[in-house]
Each structure stands twice: as structure tokens, then as C-alpha cells.
Amino acid sequence: MGLWLTIIGMGVVTYAIRLSLIGALGRVTLPPLLIRGLRFVPPAVLTAIIVPELVLPGGTFDFSLGNARLLAGGLAMLVAWRTKSVIFPVIAGMVALWVLTALH
């Protein structure tokens, strides 16, 4: 499956989801169980991406102070929690990563 076909596939599934209940004829409502489950998609997906990036740098498990990405990510979490901003954690985390990498 080539990259272009993949991109088109991503577009098709995304559009299908967005159109699903707008385009549905009549009064269609989601089952309550599905609504309950969808609420957890963002935290589950985001964490499932973040955690391996922090504790599996280069593919091997590293939960130590020598892991620059873990420390930088921890700082970014603190900044995100305090500022509620999306961009400040990125800036703080990248600066921390560069400083820690330079110190090693």
C-alpha cells in the first residue's frame, strides 16, 4: 500500500466518521455504551503514544535518570499541568532535551 493510497484511506475513514451521524437520515442516536467509551479515546491514545516515547528511547526500556527523554518529558508534564498550554511544554521539553544531551 503506497503512501498516497494510505493518505487517501486516512481521509476516507476520517470523513466517514465525521459524516456518519450528520448524514444519517432521521433521528439516529448513539448507544450510551459507545458514548461512554468514546470519551476515553483521547486520553488512551495520547498516553499510549507518549509513554513508549519516554521509556523506550531507541527501542529498549530505560527508566533511569540517564534517560534524557524521560526527564524532558517529565518536565513537559509539569509545564503542561501548570500552564494548560500546548506550546510551552513543547518548548520546555525540547530545551531540556538539548541541554541534557549536551551534558552527557
Added chain:
Amino acid sequence: MSTPRSEFLAGVRLTLPLLAGVAPFGLIYGVLAISAGMPAAAAIAMSPIAFGGSAQIIATGQFKLGVPGPVMVLTAFVVNLRHMLYSASMGPYLRPLARPWKWLLAYLLTDEAYAVTIVHYQQPGPAEHKHWFFLGAGLTLWATWQITTIAGVIVGGRLPANWGLDFTLALTFIGLLLPVLRDRAVLAAAVAAGLAAVAAAGLPLKLGLIVAAAVGIAAGMLVEALPGAKPPPDAAPEGSDRWASG
């Protein structure tokens, strides 16, 4: 007196503050796509075709790792599933519209467009022209996303590879995640998904993300069903107004 024109302009105006969050995200996507080795044309084309920030950023990481196309499409499906809530929520308001309007507005139904538009629909006042507000908000976000993608692609081609820019993916998602962690069930979903992601990291085809997401969703629903838990809020998910572009 609201007219199509005044509604459209109000939609544009109320969306402007959100652009401060969308623009850096678009830049980051463009930079990541190029540093992942994606051809510039494909990186730029993904923004109008897939039009969903988080899914696009995840796709750059997967492309770099050589994840097969069908798994990338499946991942985009899971990541964007939350938009079904928005579709369900907007559906009744858009029912009187002609089909081409529905098709167009569904395409523009991102997190941010939903967040500003649903608030507008819920306010008192004649709803006759409110779809023009949706169009104004949606097109403003769309244009911002396309322009910042192109800027990111241009910048990304000039940045040194050893800056570790791929790490901005995790950092951006940290900024999106932390404000969402507001109750016990959501926290359980996040912790379970994080642990499962590490445990399932060795799965073939990088299916660990899908498995971990499923484990996290199940954990959140279990904790929510425990006695003493608050009843689930309906419609918009926690922090949906902040969760990425699209």
C-alpha cells in the same frame, strides 16, 4: 438581525483565538512529516485529505518506522473515532440543510470547529443562518491548517536532523493530555493505556498502539462503572475543545 454574512464573520472572529493553538500544531506536523522522510507533496496533501492534526502527526511517526499502510489507516480511524460524538451532536442542528451543506460541514468538523459551533448553536436566537457560522469557523481553521502545514514543510527541510525534533510529537501530546486528566476514570484510562503500550511495544506491525488504546478505553469504562463514581457526562468528551486540530 443575523444574516448569512454576519453569521459567517462571527464564526471567523470567534475562531481567531483558537488559531494560537492550531498554528504551532500545523507547523509541528509539517516539520515532522519532512523529518520522517515524507515527500513534500504528500506531506502537504495529507492536510486537506485527512485534515486531522493528531492523526496526521501520528502518521508521520508511523511512516518513519515503515508501518504498513492499512495499519496507518486503522490508527487514523481509532484516533478520529471521537469525531463520531461531534457528528451525533451536530446532526440534529444540521438536519434541515440540503445535502451538499451537510457534506461540506462534515468535512470541516474538527475538534475546534465543533467546540465553537456547538456553543453558538446552543445559544438562543434564530438558528436559520447558524450553518454560516459553522462555515466561517471551519474555513478559518482549514485555511490556517493548510498554510501552517506548508510553512512547516518548508522550515522542516532546512532544520538539522540531529535536533531530535521527532520528540515534539510526545511533547505536543503531553500538552494535549494533561488538561484532560480531570477525573478518576480518565486517569485510569491513561495509566492502563500507558502500561499496555510499553507491554505491547513488541507486537508486529506496530499494533501496540491499537491494543493499548483498547485496554485504556476498557479500563476507563470499568473504573467509571465502579460504585461511587460520578455518572458519565454526555455528549462532548472531556477536553474535546482542546484535543488537537481535527
